[in-house]
Amino acid sequence: MSRLAITLGDPAGIGPEIILKAAAQMRGHADIELVVVAPPVCLAQAAQSMGGAMAEAWGGGPAARGFAIDEIAAPAAPIRIGEVSAEAGAVAYASIARAVELVLQGRADAIVTAPISKEALNLAGHPFSGHTELLAHLTGGEGPVMMLAHGPMRVSHLSTHIALNEVTARLTPARLRRVVDLTCDALMRMGIAQPRIAIAALNPHAGEGGMLGREDLDVTRPLVEEFIAQGRDVEGPVPGDTVFVKLRAGRYDAVVAMYHDQGHIPVKLLGFQVNPATGLWDSLSGVNITLGLPVFRTSVDHGTAFDIAGRNIASEQSLIEAINYAHALVGTGRPALRTVDA
DSSP: OEEEEEEOOOTTTTHHHHHHHHHHHHTTOTTEEEEEEEOHHHHHHHHHHHOHHHHHHHHTOHHHHTOEEEEOOOOSSOOOTTOOOHHHHHHHHHHHHHHHHHHHTTSOSEEEEOOOOHHHHHHTTOOOSSHHHHHHHHHTOOSOEEEEEETTEEEEESOOSSOGGGHHHHOOHHHHHHHHHHHHHHHHHTTOSSOEEEEEOSSGGGGGGGTTOSHIIIIIHHHHHHHHHTTOEEEEEEOHHHHHHHHHTTSOSEEEESSHHHHHHHHHHHHEEEETTTTEEEEEOOEEEEESSSSOEEEESSOOOTTTTTSSOOOOHHHHHHHHHHHHHHTTOOOOOOOOOO
């Protein structure tokens, strides 16, 4: 049995809606217990706006709606759906902070987060660039690692929310070793006994023998040789323009990307299903996983979607996948793996 703390996300976005939809689909799942950390008023507002079966389920209590509530304070002022506000940012922060408490106290096994607005978070006085950095602050963890997953497409990131011209300095043997170790641990928790991991090259053509940069030769290649000597299945540096094709073909179980867009673009390209008639995406698939902290956290791989919030059209698919990934990660009963970052 996994007890998962679900954060509300930004209450002005699609978070409340997709939580209600996902819980309804997973209602009765014997191995997963959902606890939504939220002001009840925010969830009630979403349920009433959706009407029909959803409003009826809300009135039926935890068994009918598929989750319990860990109540936090209501917003200081009414939340206007679809609008950025400090009040919404404060609620989003409080939900995350409380979910961290639940896991650290042993009252939940992992955290699943709905999307937040970084702008609203900052307006509320919490200057973090995203969930990953905020969770590191709240847990006292260092050097968290982001993994994106869409089906068999699993991509961990050496760096995330930093400027591109800072990535080279981030590529150190210690950091790269940490990312590979955490990726391997996560894959084993997912049931892959002998993980196959590829490390993407930083430079075009893996540096072209040093003509286009020496980082792949001087940092990545020696570390890969070290892993191979240990009997681990690690390959690299593999040029970035082919490594994800090989991942999709099943050559690897995961790829370590060097920077944010190198890893995010291929996963999102496959995970966002676009309607050719309208030019809009019909569904979103993909999960954001935070590794290397005292808590496990998974999340939807999309934003608050303020433009469609409150219209009952947001897809809950990514949240359901995030719940299932969280359940898989904690199913072994082992604590989260932490390694020293340098």
